[in-house]
Amino acid sequence: MPSDLRGLADIDRLIHEPARLALVAILSVVESADFLYLQRETGLTKGNLSSHLAKLEEAGYIAIEKTYRGRVPLTLVRLTDAGAAAYRAYRARFKKFLEKTG
Amino acid sequence: MVDIEKIEKRTVQSFYDDGLFEIALGFIFLVFGGYIFGQTIVPEGSPLNAVFSVLFVLVIVSSGFLVNRILRFLKRRITYPRTGYVAYKKRELSPKRRLAAGIVGGVIAALFTLLAIAPSVKALLPALNGLLGAFAVLLFANKVGLIRFYILSAASAVIGIAVTAAGVGDSKGISLYWGLFGAALIVSGLATLVAYLRKSPRADRENADAV
Numbered sequence: 001m002p003s004d005l006r007g008l009a010d011i012d013r014l015i016h017e018p019a020r021l022a023l024v025a026i027l028s029v030v031e032s033a034d035f036l037y038l039q040r041e042t043g044l045t046k047g048n049l050s051s052h053l054a055k056l057e058e059a060g061y062i063a064i065e066k067t068y069r070g071r072v073p074l075t076l077v078r079l080t081d082a083g084a085a086a087y088r089a090y091r092a093r094f095k096k097f098l099e100k101t102g
Numbered sequence: 103m104v105d106i107e108k109i110e111k112r113t114v115q116s117f118y119d120d121g122l123f124e125i126a127l128g129f130i131f132l133v134f135g136g137y138i139f140g141q142t143i144v145p146e147g148s149p150l151n152a153v154f155s156v157l158f159v160l161v162i163v164s165s166g167f168l169v170n171r172i173l174r175f176l177k178r179r180i181t182y183p184r185t186g187y188v189a190y191k192k193r194e195l196s197p198k199r200r201l202a203a204g205i206v207g208g209v210i211a212a213l214f215t216l217l218a219i220a221p222s223v224k225a226l227l228p229a230l231n232g233l234l235g236a237f238a239v240l241l242f243a244n245k246v247g248l249i250r251f252y253i254l255s256a257a258s259a260v261i262g263i264a265v266t267a268a269g270v271g272d273s274k275g276i277s278l279y280w281g282l283f284g285a286a287l288i289v290s291g292l293a294t295l296v297a298y299l300r301k302s303p304r305a306d307r308e309n310a311d312a313v
Binding site: 035 | 104106109110112113114116182185186187188189190191192305
């Protein structure tokens with residue numbers, strides 16, 4: 001395999017999926033966000049969002065905290081240290097790949 | 103392909119979607135303008151004048167504190183039920199940036215002191231306030247990338263120059279500049295808020311939450 005393509009093959013596929021990449025990119029600049037905010041910003045359906053968040057949580061990239069504000073349920077999502085490191089690595093690898101391939 | 107940088111920028115911009123930040127900042131500027139105006143009508147050397155000088159820090163700190171509380175309250179009541187809750191990272195300034203900010207602040211303060219004691223250029227102070235305000239808002243607009251902040255930057259320069267051209271005077275001119283620029287921010291914020299409320303109906307929180 002050419003070295004250019006090998007760089008792409010090393011990319012974290014869990015983050016590379018467009019919806020999850022958007023979620024991780026949003027969470028990288030905030031402390032935490034709730035389910036409604038993430039749904040509005042990504043335009044995903046509830047089911048899709050839940051599914052992508054579950055996959056990211058399973059990988060240890062995000063932490064989901066279920067809480068209440070008054071009597072209203074609130075699902076807070078934040079990027080974990082592992083998630084932030086994975087996102088940084090993804091960005092660096094992808095940038096390198098784009099530079100190599102022009 | 104997902105444009106990561108655009109998403110990150112959009113996330114930062116979303117804080118300003120509701121216009122509440124401008125309304126709050128405009129309120130601080132109005133208070134500041136009112137404070138300076140108050141100082142101009144109190145006779146120099148009077149005890150009230152001394153009280154005004156002491157009150158300066160208190161006015162700035164308390165209005166900043168109050169506005170922060172009001173902003174949080176309004177975000178809770180207006181924004182979070184509509185477009186969701188988001189907590190932004192608190193950015194700590196690096197020692198280098200702190201030093202740079204201190205130096206810039208010191209230079210501006212020295213410049214103002216020099217201008218304030220030179221009678222021939224005193225009349226230019228409102229214009230100078232306007233231009234400095236315009237520069238600060240321009241830097242902010244560049245960082246955030248929202249067109250209305252570029253317009254507010256231009257408004258700051260225009261207000262400052264217009265007040266100087268009108269010959270209102272230095273202190274009263276400065277207070278008028280801050281008052282008018284504060285009002286401009288509030289008008290911009292209210293227009294943004296109205297558009298935001300039209301565009302973003304209250305979500306049904308019971309069903310909006312999942313996972």
